[in-house]
Amino acid sequence: MAGLIIRRVLQLILLLLGISFIVFLSMHIAPGDPADIIGGPTASKEDIEGIRESLGLNEPLMVQYFDYLKGVIHGDFGFSFQTKESVSEALLSRFPNTLNLAIASIIVAIVIGVTAGIISALKHNSWFDGAATVISLAGISIPNFWLGAILILVFAVNLQWFPVGGLTEPFWTVEGMKQLILPAITLGTGSAAMIARMSRSAMLEVIRADYVRTARAKGVKEKTVIMVHCLRNAMIPVITVIGLNFGFLLGGTIITEQVFAINGVGRLMIESIAARDFPMVQGAVLLVATLFVLVNLVVDIVYALIDPRIGFE
Amino acid sequence: MEKTILEVEDLVTTFKTAGGEVSAVRGISFSLKKGETLCIVGESGCGKSITALSIMGLLAANAKSRGNVHFNGKNLLELKQDEMRKIRGNDISMIFQEPMTALNPTFTIGFQLCEPLLIHRNLSKKAARQKGIDLLKQVGIPMPEKRMKQYPHELSGGMRQRVMIAIALACSPKLLIADEPTTALDVTIQAQILDLLNDLKEEFETSVIMITHDMGVVAEVADRVIVMYAGEVIEEGSVEELFNDPQHPYTRGLLASVPNVDDPEFKLNPIPGTLPNLNEEIRGCRFHPRCPFAMEKCVQASPVQTNRKQNHSVRCWLQEAEADEYSKCQPSSAV
């Protein structure tokens, strides 16, 4: 277990170094000067130069990068060019919304995906199986902005069951849940489809396994055969897919947050990119990458708990 | 001998396949007495496992059985699913060929061993655990307390098969079906497992159906033998009769293809040809395309069962030909 965690942390450090460098470079190479944006259209050439100087943008690139890294090592992610607030505080204040959205989405995806996958496998080649296959294909290919817009149109504008957007209430209140449902479905549909495909094929394989026949030969009830003997084994590959998807969901809230006007990390990232707010973009990307690796670590641990053949070495 | 505990009558098992309906078991009948070990032998693919699974009610979804399987005064083929479930693992148990895959990799030995006791015997968890430890001792597994907490991958193939035997015997079944339980094991382990089964059979007073393609195994454990070919029983008899006086050319072929360690001059003589496909139409005797003694009649009609002696019957036209010869020589004394 300790070995696994140490390995993951080392991996994380390397990954973050690489990512931060690439993001840093691409932000500086891409056209658009943050000083222009901060100065606004009325600023004079001298004003802009002064802003550049004060932001440290006139230093050589490498010096800027190492200054940034030095700060990060000391837990200082810098300050927003635009609003001057601390990057870590800004991210922390937005992060709960993103996390809530991602968790709600993965729950939607797991409940729908695993259930549909299992029923598909048990009723192999039935109309349900066929319908689930078609719907999952659609679910994987539908773009989030389109699905979100349709859901808003139907359930928020026409039926008025849910609010059009925003995520302002705590998730444990009825209002909060109502606010979460449409975005969670929008974001979770693709993952639900992938989880359903994986659950179906894993279950189909497990149902034919020798040990399932052994369970039946012992006189185990059919329900227990499926829910205990089959499910545990079928879930092993599904957990990988769930973990991977949760990572993607955490980093993939950008469009959904935008469509539903949710104040999360994704939206912050878009605004910061538009404003060439380098430190904010860097911070957001590093946060998402860290979460991705942490999720993978959790998946590895759950994996080893479910499958005794995998140790913690 | 004691009373009959299992009576199979005209069992037919068919599969629905893309190419139409095919029969894997074609009307076989046999019975099993209390305490007896019956061996079912035949080449791989001749329908031995399907016969066993038909009795257990564990066939694939595309399969259907008809005929009668009388056990304990009931026709198993007519039971409802839940009634059959209560018999499985309780009155009738089964051991499979592949010990490496027959146990669930994600549950402990203890969980899997205690399961039938919890289901059929209503034992408390604690009592089941104790009984499980006793069973592991009985099947010769050292350190049973420790094994209970281990997972299948921590045990060798031979140990896993012992665990399977313990699971099968947990509820002291009246009938144990062992489907090639030693085929996947090393030779030395094979002998140990066969000995163990022989001992436990006495201890648990269980009747055994032992399925094998190995005449060596038959010699080791059988009281009575049925020989299957392409879904049919072609010869049946006591183990002595069958080894000393085999009648069907196929049975003789099987015996000739067993390596004989004692006789260095012995030449291995495998039966030429292969089993027919399930969807292959064969007129007459199903063995005739491979039979060195096939006659005109064998192509025309399928042979009827003839009883040679009280405990030896054969399905082969050669029997009739022989009887004809016999009656020609001694017309007055023919029975």
Ligand SMILES: Nc1ncnc2c1ncn2[C@@H]1O[C@H](COP(=O)(O)OP(=O)(O)O)[C@@H](O)[C@H]1O
């Ligand atoms: N589910 C199935 N569908 C179609 N054919 C099957 C199925 N299961 C087994 N068979 C066929 O039934 C025949 C008998 O198989 P089996 O009883 O397993 O042979 P064995 O004597 O080696 O145990 C084989 O030809 C096999 O291919």
Ligand SMILES: [Mg+2]
């Ligand atoms: Mg078989």
